[in-house]
Amino acid sequence: MEAKQQQSRQAGADDALAGNPTAQLEQAMQRLEDDIRRREAAEAELVRRNAELTEVNARLSMAQEQLVQSEKLASIGQLAAGVAHEINNPIGYVFSNFETLGGYIGRMLEMFKAYEEAEASIAAPEVLERLRAMRAGIDLDYLIEDIPVLMSESREGITRVRKIVQDLKDFSRVDANQEWQWANLHAGLDSTLNIVSNEVKYKAEVVREYGDIPDIECLPSQLNQVFMNIVVNGAHAITGHGRITIRTGVAEDGSQVWVEIADNGSGIAKEHLARIFDPFFTTKPIGSGTGLGLSLSYGIIQKHHGQIEVQSEVGKGTTFRITLPVHHVAGGAEEADA
Numbered sequence: 001m002e003a004k005q006q007q008s009r010q011a012g013a014d015d016a017l018a019g020n021p022t023a024q025l026e027q028a029m030q031r032l033e034d035d036i037r038r039r040e041a042a043e044a045e046l047v048r049r050n051a052e053l054t055e056v057n058a059r060l061s062m063a064q065e066q067l068v069q070s071e072k073l074a075s076i077g078q079l080a081a082g083v084a085h086e087i088n089n090p091i092g093y094v095f096s097n098f099e100t101l102g103g104y105i106g107r108m109l110e111m112f113k114a115y116e117e118a119e120a121s122i123a124a125p126e127v128l129e130r131l132r133a134m135r136a137g138i139d140l141d142y143l144i145e146d147i148p149v150l151m152s153e154s155r156e157g158i159t160r161v162r163k164i165v166q167d168l169k170d171f172s173r174v175d176a177n178q179e180w181q182w183a184n185l186h187a188g189l190d191s192t193l194n195i196v197s198n199e200v201k202y203k204a205e206v207v208r209e210y211g212d213i214p215d216i217e218c219l220p221s222q223l224n225q226v227f228m229n230i231v232v233n234g235a236h237a238i239t240g241h242g243r244i245t246i247r248t249g250v251a252e253d254g255s256q257v258w259v260e261i262a263d264n265g266s267g268i269a270k271e272h273l274a275r276i277f278d279p280f281f282t283t284k285p286i287g288s289g290t291g292l293g294l295s296l297s298y299g300i301i302q303k304h305h306g307q308i309e310v311q312s313e314v315g316k317g318t319t320f321r322i323t324l325p326v327h328h329v330a331g332g333a334e335e336a337d338a
Contacts, residue, residue, distance in 0.1 A: 091158065098154065199235060207244070276294050
């Protein structure tokens with residue numbers, strides 16, 4: 001019954017419109033406007049979903065590139081750790097033998113001194129003359145003075161090689177199981193600086209202004225990678241010979257530590273500052289950089305629930321400030337990545 005009444009009313013309205021062209025036009029305009037609004041709403045929804053899809057694709061691409069880079073770094077780390085281990089073995093016994101040799105030479109020099117003192121007691125002139133001629137021929141006095149110096153320098157060289165090998169092992173330590181551990185950031189910084197010494201020493205003086213900071217719960221080798229990226233970038237930004245200053249400190253409440261790495265290089269232009277953490281973005285010449293170093297560093301700091309900030313002025317230099325929590329908070333994106 002109600003349906004018949006509605007059909008009757010619609011029929012009446014149609015009959016009324018049939019004799020009223022203006023009303024018909026208004027109704028058509030209204031329908032057109034309704035259709036346009038529906039189309040605009042559908043188009044806006046399509047644009048919104050397309051933007052979301054684009055953002056998801058960008059995140060997936062970034063995650064994929066970071067994963068590839070992480071796998072490459074892990075492979076390099078395994079190779080470096082293996083090389084360091086193989087070098088460490090011969091260095092170990094060379095160092096041990098060198099210490100023994102030093103003791104032997106010390107006793108031989110004491111014997112030479114005793115022989116020298118006994119020369120005055122030799123009665124045969126021809127024997128005494130032959131010994132003095134031999135002493136002059138081999139310049140024994142100079143050898144006695146120079147041998148300890150050579151031994152000391154050689155011992156220092158072997159000690160430096162051992163330190164480099166140990167730093168290489170510390171730096172390239174592979175966190176295969178993504179195990180969080182307590183580590184000293186100063187030790188990580190020092191080992192990293194030793195590894196990149198050849199890259200930096202001709203470009204900049206490194207100044208350490210370390211504060212009193214506690215050990216933190218972290219992935220040490222990944223943080224070493226962050227430090228290396230920033231230090232090497234700072235060295236590359238310096239024209240001539242400059243300075244890289246590394247400062248550390250702790251927050252007032254003791255819950256966070258911070259690391260600042262500052263250089264007095266060319267600086268970063270304002271229009272580039274917002275993009276320096278984007279994957280593949282680099283201001284270096286083609287072939288000189290992948291644009292993944294700072295992007296990977298940003299991801300590592302986020303995994304640690306930390307922050308990485310940058311301040312820069314063209315012509316004056318750049319400062320990166322990294323803030324990290326002392327205690328690792330389990331859960332979140334980093335657990336999914338692990």
